[in-house]
Amino acid sequence: MTETFACHKVSEGIIEGDILLSSDDLCFYLVDPKTGVVIEKNHSLEGQSIAGKILVFPSGKGSSVVQADGMYQLKMSGKGPKALIIKYPDTVLVASSIIMEMPVVDKVDEQFYQQVKNGDHVLLDATNGHLQIK
Amino acid sequence: MQLTEEELGMLDGKYGKGTQIAMKIQVALGDVFNAERMVPVSRTHVALSNQEADLWFVEKMVNAGAKCRVSPTVNPGFNLEYFQCITKISKKDEETILRTRKAYKDVGATLTFDCTPYLEKNVPRFGEITAYSESSATPFINSVYGARTNRESAQSALCAAITGRTPLYGFLLDENRKGQVLVDVKAKIKDDFDYQLLGYAVPKKLKFKTPVFVNxxxxxxxxxxxxxxxxxxxxxxxxxYHIVGVTPEARTVEDAFQGSDPENVITITEEDLEKVHDEITDPGGKIDFALFGCPHFNIDQVAHVSHLVDQKQLKVKLFIMTSSLTKELAHRMGYLDTLQAAGGDIVDDTCMDQPCWEFLYGKKGVTDSPKCAYYTKRRNMQFVIRNVDECIEAAMRGEI
Known part of the structure; x- marks a missing residue:
């Protein structure tokens, strides 16, 4: 069964992929660009790869410099996430995403958060503001 | 978003391709945050990082013919000429820093290469609308001066410098500057280092709410x-952040909360600070170096270290990162001689998160800065985090 949820475009793009959930905020600089593995100590995704995932997390964090650098290196190595689903957009993450052409949405229906599980296959249409769990 | 005729002109390419790209990004940003319009900025600071994304974006803007309307001060990369004297710098790293310098000069930046422009050379007045990137800068601008900036990324700040505008949202608006959580500090705050731990401990408890510190x-x-x-x-x-009785938008608790009630009240105890300290520091042991100046040390901090090592000998190499102006002043005051005689040095125009420190990779050092330890995880540097005095004692003993 396919369910559709409304969301709000932060950075445009349409993409399909598998969900990876993070309860912690994320700094892309503390992800190994060669492997896509999170290296931040005590992070809920420590040791896991975010490569090719649609990443669900609350918010970006980290200095105004490194978020873009981290994201760019992951993009160049092809080990970055496919898209981001966030709760709290901040200028650094938003500007970095727009510049790197990474699809990002926020304001997703609360229903989505209650249903979504790791590994769910999702179609994300950031441009038109909707999201399907397949 | 409502744009003026001039802003529409920028968006349509009337002022060149570079300005057009910058304005497009800013309009997209404004849309995300529901900005009604753009406002002029009078100061900007770009957190140059001398890394791939940074260089890629600034060169892209230069190649598109962008020129800053409001010349930004910029963060440090590394001081190539200094490091070439003390270590080997790869051809690739040399090329990158030279390209970074050139691109920022060509785009019209003021090449200060320091991360504390708010202490010298780029100091705003109360209420001024600005665009600062650099994580130590934005809180200082907003909190200590009462000037206004969002938490810009290096790239969004560069766009603001190019267009001379920023979308009106977030911390530029009165209502978003009010305190949200009252932070009652029960821990005894004894020195500058305790503020590091306090700053690190608070977001863990209140997420990203604006704190109002009392006590x-x-x-x-x-x-x-x-x-x-x-x-x-x-x-x-x-x-x-607000500190009641210290920062200008927090003369009183009511003032800081703009008459509203705090959403929450939290306390920070001695144990909270100890816990955060244990979490972020690497364990003690033999050390190979001491590194200070993240953010860049000011002259008082340089003087303090200089007094601590006066007539003494360090067992390990000690570096203090600072601005070129502060280094010059330290030289004039004799601090530089004192430090060098003890086996230390002052490095200007340099950030800790740069490839010039490769000779310290895989080694263990002491620092007073959690931020320094946090970002160098990628460079395989280990840090024992202590206050400055303890760091210096450790640097004299070679262990902690």
């Missing part, structure tokens, strides 16, 4: 305020 000393040093902001904005995204 901290009412005459914190500039370094203390710098440390507090840098760590709040490293452990979380907290670009503004």
């Amino acid at each position: 901290v000393p009412t005459s914190p040093s500039p370094a203390a305020l710098m440390n507090l902001g840098a760590q709040l904005n490293t452990a979380g995204n907290v670009p503004m």
